[in-house]
Amino acid sequence: MKDNGLLAAYRVLDLTDESGYSCGKILADLGADVIKIESPRGDAARRLGPFPSGVSDPEKSLYFISYNLGKRGITLDIRTPKGRDLLKRLASQADFLIETLPPGTLDRTEFDSRLIIVSITPFGQSGPYCNYKGSDLILMAMSGLMSLIGEAGRMPLRVSLPQSPMWAGMYAAAGALVAHYYRQVTNIGQHVDVSMQASLLWALANAPAFWATNRMAPSRGGSHITGRSMTGARMRAIYECKDGYINFIIYGGKAGRRSNQALVEWMAEHGLATDSLLKKDWNRFSIETSTQGEIDEIEGPTARLFLQYTKAEFLEEAFKREMIGYPVANARDILEDPHLKDREFWERIDEPMLGIPWRFPGIFARFSQMAPARLRPAPRVGEHNSEIYERELGLSPGDLARLREENIV
Amino acid sequence: MSAEPRKAALEGLRVVEFAVFAAGPLVGKHLGEHGAEVIRVESQVSPDGFRVHYPPFKDNKPGLERGGSYALFNDQVLNVTLDLKQPKAVSLAKELVSKSDIVIENFAAGVMDRLGLGYSDLRRVKPDLIMLSSCNQGQTGRRATQRGFGSQLTSMSGFTHLTGYGAGEPPVLLYGPYVDFVAVGFGLIAVLAALDYRRRTGDGQHIDLSQYEAGIQFITPAVLDEQVNGHIQEAQGNRDPNAVPHGVYPCEGEDQWCAIAIFNDEEWSAFCRAAEKPQWASDMRFRTSAGRRAHENELDKLVAEWTSHFKARTVMERLQSEGVPAGVVQSVPDLFSCPQLLHRNQWVKLNHPEFGTYEHEAPPFILSETPAELCRSSALLGEHNDYVFEKIVGLSGPEVQALKEQGVIA
Numbered sequence: 003m004k005d006n007g008l009l010a011a012y013r014v015l016d017l018t019d020e021s022g023y024s025c026g027k028i029l030a031d032l033g034a035d036v037i038k039i040e041s042p043r044g045d046a047a048r049r050l051g052p053f054p055s056g057v058s059d060p061e062k063s064l065y066f067i068s069y070n071l072g073k074r075g076i077t078l079d080i081r082t083p084k085g086r087d088l089l090k091r092l093a094s095q096a097d098f099l100i101e102t103l104p105p106g107t108l109d110r111t112e113f114d115s116r117l118i119i120v121s122i123t124p125f126g127q128s129g130p131y132c133n134y135k136g137s138d139l140i141l142m143a144m145s146g147l148m149s150l151i152g153e154a155g156r157m158p159l160r161v162s163l164p165q166s167p168m169w170a171g172m173y174a175a176a177g178a179l180v181a182h183y184y185r186q187v188t189n190i191g192q193h194v195d196v197s198m199q200a201s202l203l204w205a206l207a208n209a210p211a212f213w214a215t216n217r218m219a220p221s222r223g224g225s226h227i228t229g230r231s232m233t234g235a236r237m238r239a240i241y242e243c244k245d246g247y248i249n250f251i252i253y254g255g256k257a258g259r260r261s262n263q264a265l266v267e268w269m270a271e272h273g274l275a276t277d278s279l280l281k282k283d284w285n286r287f288s289i290e291t292s293t294q295g296e297i298d299e300i301e302g303p304t305a306r307l308f309l310q311y312t313k314a315e316f317l318e319e320a321f322k323r324e325m326i327g328y329p330v331a332n333a334r335d336i337l338e339d340p341h342l343k344d345r346e347f348w349e350r351i352d353e354p355m356l357g358i359p360w361r362f363p364g365i366f367a368r369f370s371q372m373a374p375a376r377l378r379p380a381p382r383v384g385e386h387n388s389e390i391y392e393r394e395l396g397l398s399p400g401d402l403a404r405l406r407e408e409n410i411v
Numbered sequence: 412m413s414a415e416p417r418k419a420a421l422e423g424l425r426v427v428e429f430a431v432f433a434a435g436p437l438v439g440k441h442l443g444e445h446g447a448e449v450i451r452v453e454s455q456v457s458p459d460g461f462r463v464h465y466p467p468f469k470d471n472k473p474g475l476e477r478g479g480s481y482a483l484f485n486d487q488v489l490n491v492t493l494d495l496k497q498p499k500a501v502s503l504a505k506e507l508v509s510k511s512d513i514v515i516e517n518f519a520a521g522v523m524d525r526l527g528l529g530y531s532d533l534r535r536v537k538p539d540l541i542m543l544s545s546c547n548q549g550q551t552g553r554r555a556t557q558r559g560f561g562s563q564l565t566s567m568s569g570f571t572h573l574t575g576y577g578a579g580e581p582p583v584l585l586y587g588p589y590v591d592f593v594a595v596g597f598g599l600i601a602v603l604a605a606l607d608y609r610r611r612t613g614d615g616q617h618i619d620l621s622q623y624e625a626g627i628q629f630i631t632p633a634v635l636d637e638q639v640n641g642h643i644q645e646a647q648g649n650r651d652p653n654a655v656p657h658g659v660y661p662c663e664g665e666d667q668w669c670a671i672a673i674f675n676d677e678e679w680s681a682f683c684r685a686a687e688k689p690q691w692a693s694d695m696r697f698r699t700s701a702g703r704r705a706h707e708n709e710l711d712k713l714v715a716e717w718t719s720h721f722k723a724r725t726v727m728e729r730l731q732s733e734g735v736p737a738g739v740v741q742s743v744p745d746l747f748s749c750p751q752l753l754h755r756n757q758w759v760k761l762n763h764p765e766f767g768t769y770e771h772e773a774p775p776f777i778l779s780e781t782p783a784e785l786c787r788s789s790a791l792l793g794e795h796n797d798y799v800f801e802k803i804v805g806l807s808g809p810e811v812q813a814l815k816e817q818g819v820i821a
Contacts, residue, residue, distance in 0.1 A: 008604040011611065024628075028597075032604045051652055052636045064639065068631035126777070129754030134731045139649060139657060140738035143670035146746045148659065150586035151574060157659050158668060158740050159583065162573045162647040168629040170775075172596040177776030179603035180445050184420035184781055186610060193779035200757060200775035204595065207433070207561075207587025208461075208480035209743050214758075214770045215467040215479030219744050224583045227562065232466050232473075239562070240571070240581055247582055249566035254464040256457075257558050290464055290473060317567075321557050328559060328567035330582055333637035333644060336569055336627060344552035347624055360638045363627045366597040367620040368549070371608060 007033010008372050012182075015039060015092055016073060017080070017101040020047035020164075021136070021198060022122040023069035024171025025100050025178070030072030030377065031365045037092070037390060038073040039080070042409055044383035054356060060383065061355045067380040069171075071351065071362060075381025076390050079410045086112075088410070091395060093117055098178055105132050116191045118181045120174050126197035136198060138164035145202035150209055153224035169201040227251055235294040238301050240330065241308045248308050248316050250327035252300055254289030257326060262287065264323040265304065272310065274303040337361065353379045387411055419446020420781040424606075425511040425803075427452060427504075428488070429495075429528065432460055434545050434561065434591040434622060435517030436484045438598040442513070443487030444774055444783040450489045450511075450799055451790070452504060455821050456496070458792055459485075469766050475792055476765045482789040486761065486771045490790035491799045492821055499819045501527045506804050509536040513602055517545040520555040530617040539615035541605045545598050549621030561588025561622065568593075568626030569633065575646035582646060593629060594622035655703045659740055660715045662723035668740035669718055669726040676700065678735050685733035686717055759785040796820050 010033035016026035017039050030036040048060035060066075078092075079085040093099055093113050100120040101108055105127045110119055121127055124136025125144075134140075139160055142148045148158035177194040185191050203210070212218040212229065220229055225240035230251075241248045252262055262284045269275035278299065287296075308316065313329035320327045329335065342348065348361035365374050391397045391411065405411040424447040428439045436451065436459075443449040453459060458475055467479035491507075493500040505528070508514055514533060516523050523529045523544070530542050544550055547559045565571060566582075568590045575582040601618045609615055627634065633644040649658040651672070659668040673679050676699065683692035691697055691713065696706045703710055718726050723739040730737035739745070746752060747770065755777065758770040771785050800811045800820065814820040 008608040028600060032600075052632065052640060052642070054639050056640070064635040065632045068635060125751050126755055129751045131731075131751040134738070135734060135736040136738075137654070137672040137674070137736045139651065139654075139659075139670045139672045140736045143659065143668070143740040144738040144749070144751075146741045146743050147586070148668075148670070148740050149666075149742045149745075152576070152583055155666075156576070157649070157661075159574060159576070159646075160649055161570060161585065162577075162650075163630055163633055163644065165629060168593075169596070172593070172600070173775045176441070176596055176599045176603065177774070177778065179600060179607070180420045180776075181778055181781075183603060183606060184778075186607065190780060192781065195777040195779070197751075197755060197775055200752065200755060203746070203757070203772060203775065204437075204592040205585075205589055206743070207589065207592060208465075208483055209586060210746065210770075210772060211479035211483040212467045213743050213747055214483065215469055215766065216471065217744075218467060219742055220586075222583075222586065225581055227584065229466060232468070232471055239584055240566075242581070247566075247571075249563040249571060249584075251562070253560070255460055258464075288464070290466055290468075317554075321554050324558065326559050326563060328563040330566040330571045331569055332572045333569060333630065333633040336567075337634065337637060341548060341552045341554045342624070345549055345621070345624075347621075347627075356639060360635060363624070363631055363634060366625050366628050367601045367618050369601070369605065369616055369618055371605075371612075371614055371616040 006373070008369060009034040012097040013037065013095060014098040014100065015096045017099065017103065018122060019045060019102045020050060020065065021124070021167045022100060022102040022171055022174060024168050025120065025122065025174040026073055027069045027071060028171065028175040028366070029098070029178070033372070036073040037386070038070055038075040038381055039078050040075060040383060042077045042079055042411060044077070067353060067355070070380040072377035073381055074378070074386040074390065075384065076387050077384040077411050082410055084405070084408070085410045095394070097182070100174065100178070110193055114191070116185060116189060118178055118185060118191045118194065120178045120194040120196065122170050122174050122196045122198065124198050126200070127195045138166045141166040141198045141202060144199050145205070146209070147202055147205050150206060150220060150222045152222050154222055158222065165205070166198045166202055169205060170196055170198040173201045230289055231292045232290055233293050235292055235297045237297050241305055243308045243316055244310070244312045246313050247330035248313065248327060249330055250304065250308070252289065252297070253326055254287070258289065259284045259287070260324050261326040264325045268319070268323060269303050269307050272307055274306050276303065279303065349374065349377065351377055351379060355379070355382070384411070418781070419784065420778060422446040424448070424513065426450065426513040426515060427508055427511045429514070429516040429518065429523065431517060432591070433484050433588065434594050435515050436488070437592070437595040438515050438543065438545070438602065440484060440487050441595070441599050441774060442602070444785060445781065446784070448489070449487060450491060450507065450795070451485065452491055452493050453792060454492050454494050455792065456494050462792070474765070482763065482766060482769050483772065485789040486785060487787050488790060489795040489799060490792060491796050492793035494818055494821045495526050495528070497819050499814070499817070503800070503804065503814070503819065504528060505533065505536045507799065508533050508540065510803055511537065512541060514540060514542040515545070515598070515602070516543070519558045520546050520550045534615065537615070539609055539613060541602060541609060541615045541618070543598050543602050543618045543620060545594055545620040545622060547621070548623050550619040561591030564622055565589040565626070568623055569630045570626065573630070573633065573644060573646055577646050577648045590622055590626040594620060594625045597625045597628070650707070655700060655707055656710050656714050658711060660718040662718050662726055663721055667723045669723040670738045670740060671714065671730065672736045674736070679703065681733040682730065682735045685729045685735060688717065761785065761788040763788040764791070793820070
């Protein structure tokens with residue numbers, strides 16, 4: 003038996019800007035009725051590219067569409083008293099409200115105590131930096147992640163596609179659902195204070211452990227992995243191949259032994275394995291005490307081997323040979339991956355603004371009790387004003403016309 | 412009418428983890444932070460990789476209880492040991508699951524089935540079980556059984572390609588197994604949504620989470636750009652199509668940097684004011700964002716020259732006081748003294764027999780009525796065998812003792 007969505011019973015008001023879109027998107031993926039609320043002029047983030055053919059159009063921002071898919075959309079100027087009043091009426095029919103306004107803008111006490119209010123801000127609702135301005139770059143810096151990305155001695159780097167809004171939106175959805183569980187037991191709602199800076203901390207993986215354990219500062223190694231061996235050995239992870247790059251390293255443990263042995267056998271097929279590699283007993287190899295000399299000996303022939311294969315060929319060989327490694331894929335490689343086709347991952351959605359139905363990433367996990375929801379396209383500015391204000395909130399067409407004239411809707 | 416308020420949001424839930432490294436265990440830790448009772452099943456025969464293979468180890472001395480990464484990912488969790496190669500251990504595991512709500516596992520696809528602990532086995536003992544299976548590429552599809560780690564999967568999920576200095580230089584790593592942690596957040600969401608569904612319908616379910624597919628959620632605009640425009644997005648260093656200047660600039664001291672991001676003309680004027688550079692504000696080349704874009708290299712040099720005279724924190728404070736987005740490129744040690752993170756009690760110091768104290772990481776969200784409580788540092792291998800097998804499974808002390816001697820609880 004399949005439900006039409008695990009969260010189909012709930013309504014979400016989404017007052018976020020681009021720093022929080024993904025929270026509502028995730029809840030919509032799970033079947034919730036998410037209403038995106040924009041200012042009467044539309045979200046400023048509708049001006050963020052990329053656009054089809056590079057032509058700016060607020061209804062065609064690929065960024066906006068990516069993370070507002072599955073939501074309905076209305077406009078409302080919440081800075082006016084009438085607008086705030088309408089917001090309260092909308093909230094009285096909602097279960098969650100997600101917002102990214104500056105701390106203190108929204109007064110929680112004006113809303114029903116059952117409502118779960120999720121606030122996403124760069125640094126959190128209080129504290130010395132709570133009024134600091136953020137942006138993806140600023141948060142990637144302040145989270146410590148940038149200090150770990152890039153070559154040693156050169157400038158630290160961020161990912162060239164904003165990541166902080168994704169981490170924050172994801173943890174905001176998680177926080178909302180923890181609060182929801184509590185509400186279903188106690189009937190008490192709560193405020194979820196999400197810091198974008200803090201949301202990125204888990205992107206640092208185990209880096210904080212080096213400080214917490216030994217007061218050691220982990221550092222960036224560019225295309226090399228650091229911190230794997232107590233000898234301080236650096237290990238190349240990014241190798242050039244015929245049509246791009248491959249990410250491969252030597253591992254310890256049982257899976258590592260199998261992978262390392264397979265690598266040497268593969269080298270041998272090409273006459274690239276040195277005598278000492280052929281004789282190496284991987285059962286006695288331990289990554290945590292490996293030396294730079296040992297690592298370098300493996301690196302040279304590995305580089306020569308991978309140059310003879312494409313990314314796709316490497317992936318197939320690695321799978322067949324039980325080796326631990328994957329290609330450095332770009333968006334096209336991902337779109338062409340037959341494994342994702344096997345899993346029917348992609349969802350074709352008819353975005354009227356984009357012409358033909360494009361493939362969007364399917365839901366983030368498969369649930370045995372839920373057929374993947376077929377998401378509605380991202381809303382145009384004010385697309386569902388009549389549907390929601392008149393039919394669901396009960397305003398008359400005259401009321402709505404007046405609100406439009408007053409520029410509130 | 413409200414029921415009696417409770418202390419922790421997820422109190423009363425019990426979770427069993429058959430999990431390794433980070434992608435599985437951290438989901439359990441997050442549930443434990445809000446009051447769920449989380450029990451990790453490990454074994455002496457094959458302890459977690461973070462206990463044995465990977466630094467840091469306390470004082471650089473390896474040891475089962477000295478792994479720093481293990482400590483970071485496993486607080487708030489109880490630990491039992493079962494040698495699952497033994498049939499008796501499998502049936503004990505099933506008894507434990509029958510008294511629990513959630514199972515989390517992150518082995519390669521097929522491993523749990525071979526152990527006799529697959530979803531179809533476990534739902535027989537616990538019909539409304541919620542089970543999260545998280546693995547590299549999901550439970551189905553041609554490469555379902557491929558073994559791999561997040562450090563490489565981060566590359567297949569598209570992140571590495573988007574990270575680098577640009578202009579034909581090779582990509583760089585995002586430090587660690589970035590995508591594992593994306594999968595952790597989505598795994599947590601999936602379990603919580605399934606809990607609500609169970610409350611409403613009485614039905615449990617199996618969740619198949621592909622870490623690869625979870626990662627792709629984070630690069631959706633690049634996937635659309637490729638289809639709509641045939642454009643493959645590339646790494647751009649720190650440049651941004653919507654802001655200029657936009658980058659990190661060197662500051663006083665070694666490897667000290669401040670990030671600055673200027674999105675519009677107001678921020679540009681504010682920047683010139685904060686930097687006390689009226690000549691930049693009046694420079695016609697920099698008046699509009701198109702002008703700043705056309706002279707970006709020059710502008711970057713000017714800004715870098717200015718920032719290099721100050722400490723990174725000073726640059727941040729001066730710019731932020733004028734409303735300009737700026738932030739120190741904090742190092743990992745900086746995070747442990749960052750006033751904002753300290754204000755949020757981001758690091759919670761707890762005692763541990765081998766580490767002395769260890770600073771555990773609190774969740775990124777704070778709940779107003781039921782904030783997370785970090786009260787238990789990572790457990791020793793098998794530390795809770797007696798409690799779990801006696802108090803939860805219901806064996807007697809002598810029975811547990813015998814099972815230990817037989818190498819079942821081991």
